[in-house]
Amino acid sequence: MTISRRVFGSSLATAALLGGMRGAAAQAYPSSPVRIVVPFPPGNFSDLVGRLLVEEMQTRYGATLVVDNRAGATGAIGVQVVTQAQPDGYSLLLSSNSPLSVNSAVRRNLPFDIRKDLMPISLLGWTGYLLVVPPDFPAKTLAEAVQLWRSAPGKYTAANPGTGTAGHLITEMLALNLGTKFEHAPYRGSGQALMDINQNRAHLMIDAMTSSLPQVRGNMVRPLCVMSPRRSPLIPEVLSIAESGVPELADIDVVAWAGLFAPTRTPAPIVQYWSEKSNALLRDPKIIERLVAMNVEAAPPGTPADMRDLMEKELARWTEVAKRAGVSVGDQ
Secondary structure, eight states, X not given: OOOOOOOOOOXXXXXXXXHTSSSHHHHTOSOSOEEEEESSOTTSHHHHHHHHHHHHHHHHHOOOEXXXXXXXXXXXHHHHHHHTSOSSSSEEXXXXXXXXXXXXXXXXXXXXXXXHHEEEEEEEEEEEXXXXXXXXXXXXXXXXXXXXXXXXXXXXXXXXXXXXXXXXXXXXXHHHHHTXXXXXXXXXXXXXXXXXXXXXXXXXXXXXXXXXXXHHXXXXXXXXXXXXXXXXXXXXXXXXXXXXXXXXXTTOOOEEEEEEEEETTOOHHHHHHHXXXXXXXXXXXXXXXXXXXXXXXEOOOOOXXXXXXXXXXXXXXXXXXXXXXXXXXXXX
């Protein structure tokens, strides 16, 4: 994933823009608590990043922010809350890619269009995906595992945190690239799925590092590779997928990212206000360290346009994978 490192202009420029907005309330923005909607329960990747953002924004800038967890429909409920909110800067969305680009690729009749109803503000960070297997799985490398999977299509069970989630689609992409099939085993989240991997009731899983890395470090599951052409600084001893000796998979590059969004028609100065504040955090070594402690890599400072470009590329990719794999989820 390539992310631009362009940074917005100075704080003085943002202050001037805010000062140009109509009304005294706009000049004092934010003059009341800002709701940060997270479309998952507490403890999720997005929730962890959101709570760090809230804590640091309040400490550094005196703004009052409140995390509002709105789980359901693999994140679609929380996204809808924000897309239907007033575009006044007091309801923002902090979401991972799954409720946005992945949901839009697999779910029919969503009550929102991420292109039309959301304004990207800032990419905040990402965590890689690990391909994990049971500790006693007979294949010791990805190349050996691929031989087993190809020799018996449908024999091996692939766990994922739910039908139509990012983990599900990445697994389908893996199968498509290899020309094989897995038995699809959806769970309600990663916890029970990883437990079943440990107990050999499922045979492989592609999962975000925020949930899988603690299991790897506890020797509960065994990693075969990072789902990226580069090794992850979070677990540098594990091979990248490009190093794993399977040419058909060498170009796979996926991460779970978290970004900040506003309802469409939110005034541009408010979008820039939060973009600039987010970029300031992402340049702070202390924030980078705190994110690493959560198994998250800080994103390089960027612009709302960078965030929109990333969403467009992800939506195109997952729409193609869902179509090829025949993955479609019913109404919300």
